[in-house]
Amino acid sequence: IVMTQSPATLSVSPGESATLSCRASQSVSSNLAWYQQRPGQAPRLLIFGASIRATGVPLRFGGSGSGTEFTLTISSLQSEDFAVYYCQQYNNWPPYTFGQGTKLEIK
């Protein structure tokens, strides 16, 4: 299953909201996760089951969607939120597949 993320880069001002998209080449039901990767760090699990926040993830991170279309919404952007975000499907495995990422940068 090919995961496609858009846009490749998103420029948003702190305090505003960001909407990131992920599309699957075929249905993955709700078996979709989102990860955040800051420079020089390992990815961090944010969302699984398309909309369930992982332990310790702030409420400003929200996931939605099912089937082939998914969205990660980050409200009230903080400085630490500017990073690269990846989606990952785990409906048809192996392999588990990741999208190519969306870089969220400060406008």
Place this chain on the structure above:
Amino acid sequence: EVQLVESGGGLVKPGGSLRLSCAASGFTFSRYTMHWVRQAPGREPEWISSIRSGSSYIYYADSVKGRFTISRDNAKNSLFLQMHSLRAEDTALYYCARDRTTLIGDNDFSGHVFDFWGQGTRVVVSS
């Protein structure tokens, strides 16, 4: 606190071998599915292998099948990746990652997402 510490990376010539290790602490390692995920510079993560808690089920990505072997030593809380016939395209940061496994009684159920990651060990394949 969950900790995963990888080691064993380095510079190796094409066709060479390396053995990566991951030392786990802060959780009951023996009950969790574990994964290796790699990330080439500027690229998305790439899942390469998984091993169930008791090593009963093992999976590989096609890109490494037949060349890499995953294993674990539950008594030593350690995960391993033996890599042979290395190629330039294997150059990446290799992460050990814990599966978001659900534990119910004596059973464990893989969650198929990666809830804790180490900091990675770098593998460079170059002549």
